[in-house]
Amino acid sequence: MSAEKTSNVQERSKNKQNNTETNEEEADLYLDQYNFTTTAALVASVDRKVMVTVKTGQIYFGILRTYDHFANLTLEFVTERIYLSRDDLENLDKFEPTLNLSAREYNKPNKYYEYYAERPVGCYLIRGENVVFIGEVDIDKEDKPLRYLRKIDWSLANSIMNKKNRIENRFNRQQAVRYSRKGFS
The missing domain is CATH 1.20.5 (Single alpha-helices involved in coiled-coils or other helix-helix interfaces)
Structure with a gap:
């Protein structure tokens, strides 16, 4: 037993x-x-071309050389790019920020970009807390959308974007004051 x-x-x-x-x-x-959702996911993108969007709205294209656990990125051969629509160029004086900040409103399919501007930046270090989006760029397909856009002078595009940002910031400050008067912080 x-x-x-x-x-x-x-x-x-x-x-x-x-x-x-x-x-x-x-x-x-x-x-x-x-699929890792931490900075470990960036391992496959090292030494490849990436697109990085930062909090302030700038878009950078460059080759990712290094990163750390805070997602601080070092990019080489960087270009900064701005996309503009016809309304941005023609009706900037009538520009008003939208109250509806939903993704559906922001990503409307009829929002066509017709112009772009870019400038070489060189080597760039982006602090991880400012990174909103990072994605690998297919270098064979990268320039295809640019064929349908007209390139404009960087200083013109930058001045338009600065003016739009000032208007939006003023609007956001006014909204914050209105909300605080109603008891929202």
């Missing part, structure tokens, strides 16, 4: 070992397919 118990215990322990080995193998397979 005791010999049967010991053989059953031995079989159970072997089954447990086999189960843990298969679970570990499954876990390894799972981790290989897992």
Whole structure:
């Protein structure tokens, strides 16, 4: 009787070992397919061309050379790009920020960009807390959208964007005052 118990215990322990080995193998397979949402996801993008959007709205294209655990990025051969629509050029005096800040309103399909401007920046260090979006750029397809846009002078595009930003900032400050009067902070 005791010999049967010991053989059953031995079989159970072997089954447990086999189960843990298969679970570990499954876990390894799972981790290989897992998309990391931390800075570890940037490993595959090192030495490749990326697009980075920062909090202030600037868009940078460059080759990602290094990064750290805070997502501080070092980019090389960087160009800054601005996209403008016809309304931005023609009706800037009538520009008013929209009250509806929903993604649907902001990403309307009829919002066409017809102009762009770019300037070379060189080597650039972007602090991680300012990064909103980073994505790898397919260098074979990068210039295709630019064929349908007209390139304009950087100083003109930059002055238009600065004016739009000043108007939006003034509007946001006024909204904050209105909300604080109603008890919202």
